[in-house]
Amino acid sequence: MNILEMTAVELAAAIKNKEVTVMEATEAVLKQIEKKEDEFHCYVTVDRQGALARAEEVQKKIDQGELSGPLAGVPVAIKDNMCTEGMLTTCSSRILGNFVPTFSSEAVLNLQNAGAVILGKTNMDEFAMGSTTETSAFGVTRNPWNSEHVPGGSSGGSAAAVAAQECFYALGSDTGGSIRQPASFCGVVGLKPTYGRVSRYGLIAYGSSLDQIGPLCKDVTDCAAIMEVIASHDKKDSTSVEQQDTDFTTALVEDVKGMRIGIPRDYFGEGLDPEVKSAVLKAAEVLKEKGALVEEFDLSLVEYAIPAYYTIAAAEASSNLERFDGIKYGYRTEEYEGLHNMYKKSRSEGFGAEVKRRIMLGSFVLSSGYYDAYYLKALRVKALIKKAFDQAFEKYDVILGPVAPTTAPKLGESLSDPIKMYLGDIYTISVNLAGLPGLSVPCGLDQKGLPIGMQLIGDCFQEKKLIQTAYTYEKARGAFVRKEEQNV
Amino acid sequence: MANIISDETIEYVGILAKLELSPEEKEQAKKDMGSMLDYIDKLGELDTEGVEPMSHAFPVKNVFREDVVTNQDMREEILKNAPGEKDGMFVVPRTFE
Numbered sequence: 243m244n245i246l247e248m249t250a251v252e253l254a255a256a257i258k259n260k261e262v263t264v265m266e267a268t269e270a271v272l273k274q275i276e277k278k279e280d281e282f283h284c285y286v287t288v289d290r291q292g293a294l295a296r297a298e299e300v301q302k303k304i305d306q307g308e309l310s311g312p313l314a315g316v317p318v319a320i321k322d323n324m325c326t327e328g329m330l331t332t333c334s335s336r337i338l339g340n341f342v343p344t345f346s347s348e349a350v351l352n353l354q355n356a357g358a359v360i361l362g363k364t365n366m367d368e369f370a371m372g373s374t375t376e377t378s379a380f381g382v383t384r385n386p387w388n389s390e391h392v393p394g395g396s397s398g399g400s401a402a403a404v405a406a407q408e409c410f411y412a413l414g415s416d417t418g419g420s421i422r423q424p425a426s427f428c429g430v431v432g433l434k435p436t437y438g439r440v441s442r443y444g445l446i447a448y449g450s451s452l453d454q455i456g457p458l459c460k461d462v463t464d465c466a467a468i469m470e471v472i473a474s475h476d477k478k479d480s481t482s483v484e485q486q487d488t489d490f491t492t493a494l495v496e497d498v499k500g501m502r503i504g505i506p507r508d509y510f511g512e513g514l515d516p517e518v519k520s521a522v523l524k525a526a527e528v529l530k531e532k533g534a535l536v537e538e539f540d541l542s543l544v545e546y547a548i549p550a551y552y553t554i555a556a557a558e559a560s561s562n563l564e565r566f567d568g569i570k571y572g573y574r575t576e577e578y579e580g581l582h583n584m585y586k587k588s589r590s591e592g593f594g595a596e597v598k599r600r601i602m603l604g605s606f607v608l609s610s611g612y613y614d615a616y617y618l619k620a621l622r623v624k625a626l627i628k629k630a631f632d633q634a635f636e637k638y639d640v641i642l643g644p645v646a647p648t649t650a651p652k653l654g655e656s657l658s659d660p661i662k663m664y665l666g667d668i669y670t671i672s673v674n675l676a677g678l679p680g681l682s683v684p685c686g687l688d689q690k691g692l693p694i695g696m697q698l699i700g701d702c703f704q705e706k707k708l709i710q711t712a713y714t715y716e717k718a719r720g721a722f723v724r725k726e727e728q729n730v
Numbered sequence: 731m732a733n734i735i736s737d738e739t740i741e742y743v744g745i746l747a748k749l750e751l752s753p754e755e756k757e758q759a760k761k762d763m764g765s766m767l768d769y770i771d772k773l774g775e776l777d778t779e780g781v782e783p784m785s786h787a788f789p790v791k792n793v794f795r796e797d798v799v800t801n802q803d804m805r806e807e808i809l810k811n812a813p814g815e816k817d818g819m820f821v822v823p824r825t826f827e
């Protein structure tokens with residue numbers, strides 16, 4: 243079997259069985275990066291030397307029996323908003339264009355302790371604000387299924403790198419759909435865990451009450467294995483939770499008999515592409531045939547999630563991004579008069595248009611006189627949305643729907659109309675508001691040959707139900723490969 | 731468009747946000763913010779009387795820990811990221827005369 247075609251878990255097993263060395267796998271994937279980067283541009287930084295040195299070190303530890311986990315020796319890509327000690331971390335922004343962190347984020351440390359080889363840092367929408375990876379200050383990433391299309395965003399580089407076999411798996415972050423939507427657009431598996439599952443320590447904050455790190459990978463088995471490594475209680479993140487039910491791989495069971503699956507009618511109305519609709523409903527049918535109890539219901543409040551989300555996310559962003567002041571790190575303007583002018587000019591030159599748009603909106607909704615009418619109102623609506631989900635989970639184990647209303651749009655089609663772009667987040671965003679886990683699994687191709695994703699949503703800490711459902715579906719679906727498998 | 735953003739509002743928000751927008755950016759920001767607020771006004775359709783604003787999606791307790799230093803002195807590494815550095819300190823513009 244070609245190394246690059248292996249899943250992360252398959253590769254680790256092959257390394258353990260001495261069929262492949264860590265060095266061979268790392269060299270193979272670095273060669274693939276070299277070959278494909280000109281076309282897809284998944285990475286902001288590729289750490290060739292670091293990866294090769296690390297491959298040697300990890301192989302030694304495996305040989306000595308110090309490392310034996312299910313991901314030991316597997317090369318991984320990290321979204322560029324997670325700090326990596328000694329490795330450039332830019333958030334795809336000019337303002338952090340030269341930032342080299344002195345520490346690593348907890349999720350990255352967890353991976354390293356499990357024997358990961360870090361290949362580099364993946365491209366993203368600037369500060370994770372966007373749905374296409376086109377707001378990156380360092381150029382667009384292209385969808386490996388069709389390079390005229392976007393990979394989705396904001397974790398577009400991570401999703402595209404997995405799809406293009408430029409890594410074996412990747413970490414992304416999800417504030418309003420930023421793992422699930424690019425996973426759907428690139429035909430890979432993506433999971434946004436329950437808020438608090440994975441430490442946010444070292445994740446450069448966008449909307450702190452919504453941000454969560456999660457895996458982008460080739461299949462559900464990899465997803466479960468990665469979750470077991472990155473989910474941890476971390477004293478350095480006060481919103482990190484005491485872990486329970488973290489034996490995610492025990493949920494890799496082919497059985498959904500009696501699983502109660504609810505399909506929200508509100509997710510299948512106006513605006514949903516008919517091809518996406520039929521692929522997702524067909525997948526639901528597969529689960530029904532496997533013994534799941536599938537029925538439709540009304541979730542309600544769906545159209546209020548986007549305005550509530552953009553109010554809350556913009557407010558938190560305006561506060562979080564105050565730290566970029568041109569003093570301690572990052573970009574400082576060349577010429578200025580005094581401190582305040584230096585702040586203003588550094589920020590105005592350092593941030594891109596979408597980031598400025600959200601900072602302005604956030605500053606406005608938090609300003610005196612508007613705070614109650616906008617910000618507090620959005621937090622009240624968030625409580626109503628959470629309640630609607632609570633009621634749904636009294637009846638269902640899993641909520642099933644599309645990830646996004648369409649497949650990947652063409653490059654350059656989305657940014658001109660922000661509200662239209664925000665509408666693309668309609669099925670993913672309420673999951674972040676309610677702190678729930680959501681999983682995206684490929685369920686078909688449209689006529690253009692672009693992947694379609696199905697989203698499974700669970701109650702807080704019920705990732706295992708999502709994994710079990712997705713795993714059962716994946717087994718029934720069979721391999722998900724593009725028609726003309728790429729030449730490696 | 732129901733929400734008309736005045737020049738004064740954009741000026742004021744620019745001060746809060748510490749952003750200096752060009753005249754073209756200001757016009758765009760007025761338009762964008764107006765249409766976003768029109769959209770956000772949709773939330774007004776919902777009766778939220780008596781609903782507590784929810785900051786965290788599920789009940790959590792406040793977390794306390796002792797404030798003890800566990801990391802080592804990394805002054806040099808940290809200062810390497812600073813745009814201006816002198817004698818082990820950050821260089822900032824003169825803040826008072």
